[in-house]
Amino acid sequence: MGKPTVHDIAQEAGVSLATVDRVLNARPGVRPATIEKVREAVTRLGYVRDTSAANLSRRRAYRFVFVLPEGSGQFATSLKTAVRDVSRSQIADRVAVKVHEVPTHDPHAIVRALKRLSSDALDGVAIMAPETPQVRDAIVRLKEAGTAVVALVSDLPNAPRDNFIGIDNIAAGRTAALIMGRFLAKSGEILVLTNSMRSRDSLERRLGFDTVIASDFPTQSVLPSIEGFEDPERIRQIVGDVAASRPDLVGVYSTGFGTTPLLEALRGSGRLKDLVVLAHELTPTTRRALMQNEIAAVIMQDVGHLVRSAMRILRAVCDDIPIFDAQERIRIEVIMRENLPAT
Amino acid sequence: MGKPTVHDIAQEAGVSLATVDRVLNARPGVRPATIEKVREAVTRLGYVRDTSAANLSRRRAYRFVFVLPEGSGQFATSLKTAVRDVSRSQIADRVAVKVHEVPTHDPHAIVRALKRLSSDALDGVAIMAPETPQVRDAIVRLKEAGTAVVALVSDLPNAPRDNFIGIDNIAAGRTAALIMGRFLAKSGEILVLTNSMRSRDSLERRLGFDTVIASDFPTQSVLPSIEGFEDPERIRQIVGDVAASRPDLVGVYSTGFGTTPLLEALRGSGRLKDLVVLAHELTPTTRRALMQNEIAAVIMQDVGHLVRSAMRILRAVCDDIPIFDAQERIRIEVIMRENLPAT
DNA sequence: GCTGGACTGAGGTACGCTCCTCATTTACCA
DNA sequence: TGGTAAATGAGGAGCGTACCTCAGTCCAGC
Numbered sequence: 001m002g003k004p005t006v007h008d009i010a011q012e013a014g015v016s017l018a019t020v021d022r023v024l025n026a027r028p029g030v031r032p033a034t035i036e037k038v039r040e041a042v043t044r045l046g047y048v049r050d051t052s053a054a055n056l057s058r059r060r061a062y063r064f065v066f067v068l069p070e071g072s073g074q075f076a077t078s079l080k081t082a083v084r085d086v087s088r089s090q091i092a093d094r095v096a097v098k099v100h101e102v103p104t105h106d107p108h109a110i111v112r113a114l115k116r117l118s119s120d121a122l123d124g125v126a127i128m129a130p131e132t133p134q135v136r137d138a139i140v141r142l143k144e145a146g147t148a149v150v151a152l153v154s155d156l157p158n159a160p161r162d163n164f165i166g167i168d169n170i171a172a173g174r175t176a177a178l179i180m181g182r183f184l185a186k187s188g189e190i191l192v193l194t195n196s197m198r199s200r201d202s203l204e205r206r207l208g209f210d211t212v213i214a215s216d217f218p219t220q221s222v223l224p225s226i227e228g229f230e231d232p233e234r235i236r237q238i239v240g241d242v243a244a245s246r247p248d249l250v251g252v253y254s255t256g257f258g259t260t261p262l263l264e265a266l267r268g269s270g271r272l273k274d275l276v277v278l279a280h281e282l283t284p285t286t287r288r289a290l291m292q293n294e295i296a297a298v299i300m301q302d303v304g305h306l307v308r309s310a311m312r313i314l315r316a317v318c319d320d321i322p323i324f325d326a327q328e329r330i331r332i333e334v335i336m337r338e339n340l341p342a343t
Numbered sequence: 344m345g346k347p348t349v350h351d352i353a354q355e356a357g358v359s360l361a362t363v364d365r366v367l368n369a370r371p372g373v374r375p376a377t378i379e380k381v382r383e384a385v386t387r388l389g390y391v392r393d394t395s396a397a398n399l400s401r402r403r404a405y406r407f408v409f410v411l412p413e414g415s416g417q418f419a420t421s422l423k424t425a426v427r428d429v430s431r432s433q434i435a436d437r438v439a440v441k442v443h444e445v446p447t448h449d450p451h452a453i454v455r456a457l458k459r460l461s462s463d464a465l466d467g468v469a470i471m472a473p474e475t476p477q478v479r480d481a482i483v484r485l486k487e488a489g490t491a492v493v494a495l496v497s498d499l500p501n502a503p504r505d506n507f508i509g510i511d512n513i514a515a516g517r518t519a520a521l522i523m524g525r526f527l528a529k530s531g532e533i534l535v536l537t538n539s540m541r542s543r544d545s546l547e548r549r550l551g552f553d554t555v556i557a558s559d560f561p562t563q564s565v566l567p568s569i570e571g572f573e574d575p576e577r578i579r580q581i582v583g584d585v586a587a588s589r590p591d592l593v594g595v596y597s598t599g600f601g602t603t604p605l606l607e608a609l610r611g612s613g614r615l616k617d618l619v620v621l622a623h624e625l626t627p628t629t630r631r632a633l634m635q636n637e638i639a640a641v642i643m644q645d646v647g648h649l650v651r652s653a654m655r656i657l658r659a660v661c662d663d664i665p666i667f668d669a670q671e672r673i674r675i676e677v678i679m680r681e682n683l684p685a686t
Numbered sequence: 687g688c689t690g691g692a693c694t695g696a697g698g699t700a701c702g703c704t705c706c707t708c709a710t711t712t713a714c715c716a
Numbered sequence: 717t718g719g720t721a722a723a724t725g726a727g728g729a730g731c732g733t734a735c736c737t738c739a740g741t742c743c744a745g746c
Contacts (some may be wrong), residue, residue, distance in 0.1 A: 052395030064724035
């Protein structure tokens with residue numbers, strides 16, 4: 001005999017199909033004693049609900065929205081691609097996914113986008129945005145409307161999001177520091193390029209980085225962060241200045257957006273080959289730089305995993321079922337020239 | 344309107360449901376012109392078959408077997424755990440998974456196990472075993488019986504396996520070499536511990552390692568491999584001897600099984616703290632060693648990913664449908680003290 | 687004993703698909 | 717032109733589950 005079905009449970013428990021159904025779906029109107037009988041039959045027969053049949057019958061459809069930063073960055077682009085890819089795989093079975101792009105540094109625009117969302121009927125939102133009071137409020141409203149909300153890449157710990165999906169950014173910064181410290185042959189100064197002090201992920205990476213450099217490599221000194229504000233020209237300019245004026249520069253750590261102009265400036269200064277450069281996220285730029293030994297290593301998170309995880313967690317929150325943590329933990333991956341994933 | 348169904352296709356193509364079904368399932372008795380009409384309707388509406396409904400109806404059940412090395416190693420154990428975990432997730436929907444354990448270094452025992460399999464009615468096999476002529480023959484027989492076969496962790500390129508699921512072991516060795524070379528502060532000798540020269544994965548890792556050391560770090564010299572043969576006592580002995588007799592030893596690379604006795608021997612020699620040690624796979628042993636700075640880095644592959652991928656690919660082969668490569672490529676992950684995944 | 691409420695049983699319909707049968711139409715060849 | 721085979725339509729049963737309705741049972745409390 002194959003897998004037991006609800007019919008088998010009904011027979012085994014000596015109750016009707018309807019009662020089994022009531023128990024399995026936690027519907028009211030069943031005596032505790034009967035519930036127990038059914039439960040026992042379930043364990044005795046080792047019944048497991050056939051989820052595909054269940055979903056088919058339930059004709060449940062989830063409507064999810066991904067709120068992602070607008071255009072520009074290569075990382076954001078690959079995220080969007082990942083969303084599209086995943087949404088046509090079996091993980092996105094019965095879910096309709098939309099992507100809303102918002103300008104990263106305009107909290108009001110983000111809030112407007114989120115407000116427009118709450119009016120739609122939708123089940124879940126995955127948000128990648130800096131944590132501002134306005135964004136927090138908007139999330140509060142979404143939650144009040146009964147929508148599942150997860151933070152993506154950069155956490156929003158003070159908003160009532162159901163979950164954070166992304167790497168531990170402090171640990172990522174610590175990892176970068178460990179690699180930097182061990183790769184550096186001599187002591188000197190390290191330049192850190194951050195996105196903006198308002199981006200929680202940048203901040204946390206910087207924090208982790210400083211901590212490990214201070215504890216494990218005290219002979220190295222880390223310069224104050226340069227804030228890029230997603231402005232390539234500004235980054236080129238400032239990095240160029242630093243490269244020219246700091247003879248002791250030995251390493252550069254780019255915590256997020258802006259690796260392309262950073263590399264251009266360093267190439268221009270002619271010092272690139274002597275520096276240990278670390279960056280985040282595997283993009284066409286960092287891939288090329290790795291192959292040409294311009295970047296020593298890249299810290300990355302698998303965007304496909306990120307998106308799949310977001311889908312699974314949003315679903316789990318919607319259905320109020322527990323999450324299988326181990327599968328959802330996003331790895332801090334270290335990519336070097338030799339373990340570059342194929343294109 | 345939601346996703347299009349077969350009914351929509353029938354209407355759109357102006358044919359009956361039965362004809363659509365015949366076309367979709369490649370059953371005979373349909374004129375080429377009609378087939379074309381249906382095909383067009385499918386693309387026009389963007390129809391994708393609801394596989395869970397299809398499987399439900401088909402009452403298809405897949406029976407897969409994982410042939411894994413017996414007991415001993417920590418990696419093998421975590422693989423088995425992963426199989427059990429995955430088999431109760433939605434990926435293993437409608438598949439019955441069994442694990443067969445075989446003694447790694449007894450090709451005849453492996454073949455006996457595989458033979459016993461072919462008599463059962465089963466749909467797919469995932470094998471992790473060294474490539475011997477006997478194993479090859481057994482796989483030929485399995486394929487002749489119409490069973491899907493994939494190689495796990497260690498490839499069997501000369502057997503008619505449908506696929507290989509695991510990392511590119513040459514690249515893994517190259518990655519190890521790159522890390523080793525950059526971490527080493529001074530020149531000297533590097534010890535490599537391999538499982539057995541018969542294990543293809545060990546061989547390939549060693550090959551990749553040597554290549555990069557020779558090209559990028561020519562001042563380092565790599566000693567001849569020590570073969571561990573999965574014998575802890577033997578490993579402790581030989582490694583202890585090398586540590587005692589080789590004052591120039593600066594690095595150690597453990598390509599597979601045997602990291603535990605290796606570390607014990609090195610600890611005993613009192614030289615562990617001065618060596619750069621790299622190992623494969625995250626296990627309780629390597630985890631502890633990373634935290635205590637005894638191992639500099641671990642090269643690993645995500646066993647969960649490995650198993651899920653094997654399931655998906657076996658299914659795809661059974662159903663003769665294409666594989667979404669990007670999702671199946673197993674990453675070569677680099678783990679250091681700071682990016683250790685939580686337990 | 688009667689009533690109301692809580693429980694339970696029986697059965698139906700639906701989800702999207704597969705696979706079957708049987709009748710009907712179409713096309714082609716002799 | 718009729719005959720025949722191929723092509724197609726129509727419809728039904730079933731996969732395992734969800735969810736609905738309606739009727740019937742049981743028991744406590746009055």
